[in-house]
Amino acid sequence: MQAPAIGGVQVPRGGGQTIRLPRGASLSDFADRIGANPASLVQIMLHLGEMVTATQSVNEETLQLLGAELDYIVQVVSPEEEDRELLESFKIEFGEDEGDEADLAPRPPVVTVMGHVDHGKTKTLDAIRHTNVASREAGGITQHIGAYQVSTTHEGERRKITFIDTPGHEAFTAMRARGAKATDIAVLVVAADDGVKPQTIEALNHAQAADVPVVVAVNKIDKEGADPTKVRAQLTEYGLVAEEYGGSTLFVDISAKQGIGIDSLLEAILLTADAELDLRANPDMDAQGLAIEAHLDKGRGPVATVLVQRGTLRVGDSIVCGEAFGRVRAMLDDNGEQVEEADPSRPVLVLGLTAVPRAGDNFIVVSDDRMARQIAQQRAARQRIADMAKSGRRRTLEELFKDLEKGQVNELKLIIKGDVSGSVEALEDALLKIDVGEEVSLRVLHRAVGAITEYDVNLAMADDNAVIIGFNVRPEVRARDLAEREGVDIRYYSVIYQAIEEIEAALKGMLKPEFEEVRTGTAEIREIFKVPKIGNVAGSMVRTGTITRNSKARLIRDGVVVADNLTVSSLRRFKDDATEVREGFECGIGVGYNDLKLEDVIETFEMREKPRV
Numbered sequence: 001m002q003a004p005a006i007g008g009v010q011v012p013r014g015g016g017q018t019i020r021l022p023r024g025a026s027l028s029d030f031a032d033r034i035g036a037n038p039a040s041l042v043q044i045m046l047h048l049g050e051m052v053t054a055t056q057s058v059n060e061e062t063l064q065l066l067g068a069e070l071d072y073i074v075q076v077v078s079p080e081e082e083d084r085e086l087l088e089s090f091k092i093e094f095g096e097d098e099g100d101e102a103d104l105a106p107r108p109p110v111v112t113v114m115g116h117v118d119h120g121k122t123k124t125l126d127a128i129r130h131t132n133v134a135s136r137e138a139g140g141i142t143q144h145i146g147a148y149q150v151s152t153t154h155e156g157e158r159r160k161i162t163f164i165d166t167p168g169h170e171a172f173t174a175m176r177a178r179g180a181k182a183t184d185i186a187v188l189v190v191a192a193d194d195g196v197k198p199q200t201i202e203a204l205n206h207a208q209a210a211d212v213p214v215v216v217a218v219n220k221i222d223k224e225g226a227d228p229t230k231v232r233a234q235l236t237e238y239g240l241v242a243e244e245y246g247g248s249t250l251f252v253d254i255s256a257k258q259g260i261g262i263d264s265l266l267e268a269i270l271l272t273a274d275a276e277l278d279l280r281a282n283p284d285m286d287a288q289g290l291a292i293e294a295h296l297d298k299g300r301g302p303v304a305t306v307l308v309q310r311g312t313l314r315v316g317d318s319i320v321c322g323e324a325f326g327r328v329r330a331m332l333d334d335n336g337e338q339v340e341e342a343d344p345s346r347p348v349l350v351l352g353l354t355a356v357p358r359a360g361d362n363f364i365v366v367s368d369d370r371m372a373r374q375i376a377q378q379r380a381a382r383q384r385i386a387d388m389a390k391s392g393r394r395r396t397l398e399e400l401f402k403d404l405e406k407g408q409v410n411e412l413k414l415i416i417k418g419d420v421s422g423s424v425e426a427l428e429d430a431l432l433k434i435d436v437g438e439e440v441s442l443r444v445l446h447r448a449v450g451a452i453t454e455y456d457v458n459l460a461m462a463d464d465n466a467v468i469i470g471f472n473v474r475p476e477v478r479a480r481d482l483a484e485r486e487g488v489d490i491r492y493y494s495v496i497y498q499a500i501e502e503i504e505a506a507l508k509g510m511l512k513p514e515f516e517e518v519r520t521g522t523a524e525i526r527e528i529f530k531v532p533k534i535g536n537v538a539g540s541m542v543r544t545g546t547i548t549r550n551s552k553a554r555l556i557r558d559g560v561v562v563a564d565n566l567t568v569s570s571l572r573r574f575k576d577d578a579t580e581v582r583e584g585f586e587c588g589i590g591v592g593y594n595d596l597k598l599e600d601v602i603e604t605f606e607m608r609e610k611p612r613v
């Protein structure tokens with residue numbers, strides 16, 4: 001079906017049809033899907049006020065806008081979906097237990113410990129590990145592999161719990177940002193002598209956003225000034241109501257330092273798991289799960305701690321983990337013991353991968369090495385394309401400025417980190433006062449005191465265009481690496497007005513250019529000639545301004561526009577081609593339109609960018 005011309009361009013209309021595009025697709029990709037000419041889509045975008053080239057990767061909004069204009073429903077495929085489709089092409093389904101109900105067996109809960117800095121997360125993890133009988137029985141040497149498992153007696157039954165032992169929500173958010181969910185339950189550690197703090201809330205928000213039930217460990221009850229009741233009262237404001245107050249959240253008073261209340265904490269975790277979650281998995285299938293931590297070991301090559309989520313992982317299995325693959329050469333548990341197999345919720349250190357996967361990458365056991373390699377290679381190839389799109393999308397302020405000019409972005413998102421809270425607030429205040437009109441706005445996603453952390457970079461990544469501002473602070477090494485790898489812009493300032501000046505400039509650049517139509521000339525038709533190959537040409541008298549070849553034109557009859565989107569395709573003075581003809585002169589004008597009448601007026605105009613004031 002042909003569209004009524006949009007901006008003078010003919011393109012097939014979708015009629016509500018759905019098309020799927022990868023993130024960071026270009027107009028060329030779009031054109032490909034609908035069998036149109038990329039150049040015509042560029043023109044349509046121009047008509048819609050956005051200037052983009054055919055091959056440039058555009059954001060989702062632009063794809064949606066174009067889709068709406070052409071009557072297509074555009075679905076932008078997320079990286080997770082892309083990966084699922086890739087795996088499907090190998091007949092692998094990630095994240096699903098094979099078989100039916102009868103094949104599922106209970107599995108231990110996987111727990112992450114979160115909370116405000118210095119409230120005792122590390123100490124709590126240590127205390128849990130050391131009061132644990134299982135690890136003492138094993139007599140092994142504690143190995144920090146990123147997660148460990150403990151066992152405890154609960155209602156007369158031996159039960160296991162898995163703890164992810166990188167405390168804090170950075171790891172949690174980083175994984176979630178990548179679509180991975182490792183955690184079943186969050187333990188929120190709050191120091192009883194300090195109470196609820198900003199990071200307590202941040203951690204809680206993350207847990208709630210991920211729909212993960214929370215158990216509160218009220219720590220440091222041994223300290224003078226500890227007020228566990230106050231912690232309970234404070235948290236009710238955030239929707240965590242203690243069981244003893246009629247709510248459903250378990251609060252446990254502990255002293256990580258003195259080992260008080262640790263058993264009750266484990267108990268509370270199991271009670272919460274049993275009450276709120278159905279933790280079961282099929283242990284009899286090829287293993288699947290997530291990488292929790294990985295690094296390059298000098299002697300052993302790439303090593304990765306993986307969390308088995310379903311199935312059983314065995315030595316000798318062919319495995320693909322993110323873009324790494326290989327065969328499981330050996331597995332070690334958190335006591336440094338060799339293990340032959342790992343069942344659901346069990347974390348193990350895997351040796352034998354070809355490369356170092358990233359935290360949050362999924363791992364899958366596949367039937368043979370070849371398939372593992374193929375999947376890994378296709379993922380790597382896709383990642384490269386995504387990176388290219390990303391480098392076109394995550395922008396420095398200067399680049400953002402250009403994107404903004406093209407009208408691709410109209411919100412500048414910032415993350416502000418500063419040395420003292422006074423300066424952070426002052427900067428935020430000043431920035432939010434910058435006013436450049438309604439079309440662009442500035443949004444502060446997060447502000448805090450302290451160095452720029454991985455959390456900040458992850459947050460900026462999650463929001464494609466966020467820029468991080470460091471006021472008298474610098475990034476942590478890992479944050480800087482991550483920012484460099486992911487192309488996140490970090491700007492450093494030590495003088496507030498400098499920051500304001502730059503951001504203001506960026507915001508001004510962000511303003512979509514406004515175009516106005518400027519009439520350049522009019523001509524009255526006095527004679528009509530038929531010219532072979534060209535069609536009808538209007539013998540005209542230029543009444544006002546100048547008629548220029550190639551300028552845009554419309555035809556007006558009795559004050560009514562009868563044809564729009566025309567172009568002065570030929571212009572002649574007597575027998576000669578002319579580039580322009582001024583007021584008071586006669587000329588022959590061809591506009592590629594045959595239905596001309598005497599006394600029609602040809603009006604020419606151009607689109608000019610309105611300067612900003």
Ligand code: GDP
Nearest residue numbers: 117118119120121122123219220223255256257
């Ligand atoms: P994190 O930043 O949340 O991991 O906190 P840490 O576990 O590193 O603990 C911070 C500080 O609080 C350390 O000096 C710990 O020794 C201390 N601490 C942790 N738990 C307790 C406790 O139960 N009682 C007391 N008195 N101090 C504790």
